[in-house]
Amino acid sequence: MKEKLYLKNDLAIINYTGDIPKSNAELMNSSVFHNFIHVYIDYLRDFDETLYRYALNHRSPREACFEICKLLRMLIVLKCEEIESDYLNDKGKLAQFIEELYNFWKHHQRFAVMENATSAMVMAADTTFSNQIRALYRLLEEKIQGRSTRVYRQLQAGTNACVSLKKIAPKLPELYAALHEIPFIDTVTLRTPLLIYPKSNKRIGMFTERDTNPIHEFSGNQEEWMCYPCKIGSLLAFIYLHRDYIASGISLANLFELATVEECGKKPDLICLFGNEDGKDQTTFYHDVQHDIWVGCVSYGPLIDYFGYIKKMSLTLHNLAMMQKGWLPIHGAFVNITLRSGLKKGIMLMGDSGAGKSESIEALRALGKEKIRKIEVVFDDMGSIHVEDGIPYGQGTEIGAFIRLDDLDKGTPYRDMDRSIFMNPDSANARVITPAAPYDVVAQNHRIDLFCYANNYDDQIGMREIEDLEEAKAIYKEGKRMALGTTQEIGISKTYFANPFGPMQKQEICDPLIDEVFAVLKQNHVYIGEIFTHLGFRDDNTDGLKKAAEELLRFIEAD
Structure with a gap:
């Protein structure tokens, strides 16, 4: 990225690479500052007509920008009484102009990038920039009002997050030469709690298989794209993203383990092209059999400005690859519960979005706080079961959890808010991404x-063990739930194996895996059944969850 400041709608990306202004004078003399003032004046035309007319002051926008920048530069060294400017004839309006300028900046989703820098260098540059913006605002405010401010608020005046970018030579086949020059994200710095306001708040449509490799239609370049390299379960994924979706890309840091530089030199198992400007409005995947790489592609567009798209496409690729290896993907939650008595049990719940997987674990946590010593999260959304030496084992994919705020106990989001990323917290289907496990x-x-199986649609209470494997497999495969609008579905819906992220698309591969895994679970005396969460009954979900948690706790306590 060559530009020092990239602005698009409510997105701002600052490039710290090279010389960074070290003083107010340097900052205000920069073309970046001048361009931002010009954009702000243009914004005032629709935001506040009176303030817009004050800013123009019978000048063209370009002339007004020049005069205002000159005035602001003088204000950092002189008193108002020593300056001749038409804008000082109404100090109240000038103060309002500065206040709204600061608000205009803060209302942007603000990120920074820095190339070939250590994490210490990036954090130092980001801290300097944040302090500089805040100090400049306060200086101008105090100069105009003629007195010191009495209450100071240490806001995140600079960026919300920043990344260091590094050129790495990935071990990619020649077919993927278009990706060779795209820089990799090396480190991520989040100013948490981080609040992000994506344009969309739910995912619609399905991920479908395609006949051709999307790399042939890749339109990106090293100036507009970056790669978040990560480990999804045991697989290596290169998630390439357009800079307009940098908020989703940076948020991945709370969900998928960032790969090391050494790991980035290996051939990836998965490649995701997120925000490809192919004009197709599609979410598709392809298996490059020759190189054994699963490739996903999400077309550029306003609808995909929602974290669920980048997360679920990545997990779909993971699940498809794992089924090829003979592992069974599970859409659910898996925790190890250790009681104060020392007893430990592995609890796995399965179900589609809104079924009550995470909610049941949270209800158990609240109910058993006097008896439970530790809850170790293995996965909160997607994992897998595989068989080794006749024993079924579970593994996870994510180091974090992407959860609806409405589905959590009121105090839960605040417990880890100092490390969390909140998305559209004031809207329906608000979400939080919080770290969950190393x-x-x-x-x-x-x-x-x-x-x-997390059953949110039946009015039964607690849990039910299912002895008949065929009955159990039929329930799990049917994937029935009461959809609550977390995706495009509302009402009773059915999804093969409650997992539209791989198993549904490859049922012919998943069917024999289900038969094998359920048989081994039975042989190992694993409790197979249903847990009734009542989340589909909006007037009774709290009581239903509590009863389910009570039975779950009794199972854990039993020898």
Whole structure:
């Protein structure tokens, strides 16, 4: 990225590479500052007509920008009484102009990039920039009002997050030469709690298989694209994203383990092209059999400005690859519960979005706080079951959780808010991404003691063990739930194996895996059944969850 400042709608990306203004004078003399003032004046035309007329002051926008920048530069060294300017005839309006300028900047989703820099260099540059913006605002405010400010608020005046970018030579076949020059994200710095306001708040449509490799239609370049290299479960993924979706890309840091420089030199198992300007409005995937790489592509457009798209496409690619290896993907939640008595059990719940997987674990956490010593999260959304030496084991994919705020106990989002990323917190289907487990926990084998389907549509209470494997498999495969509008569905819906992210698209591969895994679960005396969450009954979901958690706790306590 060559530009020092990239602005598009409510997105701002600052490039710290090279010389960074070290003083107010340098900043205000820069073309970046001048261009931003010009954009702000243009914004005032629709935001506040009176303030817009004040800013123009019978000048053209370009002339007004020049005069205002000159005035602001003088204000940092002189008193108002020492300056001749038409704008000082109404100090109240000038103060309002500065206040709205500051607000205009803060209302942007603000990110920074820096090339070939250490994490210390990036953080130092970001801290300097944040302090500089805040100090400049306060200086101008105090000069205009003629007195010191009495209440100071240490806002995140600079960026919300920043990344260092590094050129790495990935071990990619020649077919993927278009990706060779795209820089990799090396480190990520988040100013948490991070609030992001994507344009969309739900995912629609399906991920479908295509006949041709999307790399042939890739339109990106090294100036507009970057790669978030990560480990999804045991697989290496290169997630390439257009800079307009940098908010989603940076948010991945709370969900998928960032790969090391050494790992980036290996051939990836998965490639995702997120925000490809192919004009197709599609979410598709392709298996490059020759090189054994699963490639996903999400077309550029306003609808994909929602974290669920980049997360679920990446997980779909993971699940497809794992089924090829003989592992069964599970859309669910898996935790190891250790009681104060020392008893430990692995609890796995399965179900589609809104079924009550995470909610049941949270209800268990609240109910058993006096008896539970530790809850170790293996996965909160997607994992897998595989068989080794006749024993079924569970593994996870993510180091974090992407959860609806409405589905959590009121205090839960605040427990880890200092490390969390909130998305559209004031809207329906608001979400939070919060760290959940270290990668070395997620990617290791864990024994399973209970495997239940999260049933949010039946009015039964608690849990039900299912002895008949055929009955159990039929329920799990049907994937029935009461959809609550977290995707495009509302009402009773059915999704093959409650997993539209791979298993549904490749049922012919998934069917024999289900038969094998369920047989091994039964042989190992794993509890197979249903847990009734009542989340489909909006007037009764709290009581239903509590009853389910009570039975779950009794199972864990039993020898």
